[in-house]
Amino acid sequence: MYSPTKVLTLLVVLCLSTVGAQASTGAGEEPHAQAYDHPGHVPIGEPGLDAEISRTIEVNIKETESGYMLFDPDAIHIEEGAVVRFVVNNFGDLDHEFFLGSFDEIAKHQQWMRNHPDMKHEDANSIAISSGSTATLDWKFSIKTNLEFVCLIPGHREAGMFGVIMIHDHLAPKSKN
Numbered sequence: 001m002y003s004p005t006k007v008l009t010l011l012v013v014l015c016l017s018t019v020g021a022q023a024s025t026g027a028g029e030e031p032h033a034q035a036y037d038h039p040g041h042v043p044i045g046e047p048g049l050d051a052e053i054s055r056t057i058e059v060n061i062k063e064t065e066s067g068y069m070l071f072d073p074d075a076i077h078i079e080e081g082a083v084v085r086f087v088v089n090n091f092g093d094l095d096h097e098f099f100l101g102s103f104d105e106i107a108k109h110q111q112w113m114r115n116h117p118d119m120k121h122e123d124a125n126s127i128a129i130s131s132g133s134t135a136t137l138d139w140k141f142s143i144k145t146n147l148e149f150v151c152l153i154p155g156h157r158e159a160g161m162f163g164v165i166m167i168h169d170h171l172a173p174k175s176k177n
């Protein structure tokens with residue numbers, strides 16, 4: 001026969017060990033495919049359609065001799081409603097990614113990537129750019145917010161591969177008529 005105190009102690013131990021197990025994997029939940037499209041996630045806009053593209057922005061990926069990996073530019077202003085084609089040139093010796101997301105989503109995703117370094121991103125909000133190549137990503141910035149773009153390959157964000165996108169309504173073009 002267990003005394004109430006013993007039962008309570010057992011429960012506390014069980015709870016703590018569950019928490020411990022989760023913390024020790026450091027994995028968190030698997031990021032959703034198309035997280036930008038899921039309820040409960042911060043909305044970041046939507047995939048852009050070819051016919052709607054209103055602006056092209058070239059982004060260069062560079063690796064420096066001192067070990068930095070950089071996006072150039074790393075701060076981009078975009079008018080709300082614009083459909084942007086990002087043309088991403090990888091001038092580095094390594095393969096890289098261009099992943100667009102909310103700060104929150106990227107933080108979660110980065111945690112996940114540390115434990116699953118081979119995960120490939122093939123959603124509409126991300127592209128892989130192998131060394132020496134160019135890839136494009138089209139995105140409709142339908143929401144006024146701030147977003148981040150990163151390379152989620154482990155160690156690359158830490159080496160400098162991140163930038164911010166600020167979406168403004170005051171930059172919205174006037175009616176074309």
Ligand SMILES: [Cu+2]
Pocket residue numbers: 069095096097151152153156161
């Ligand atoms: Cu990278």
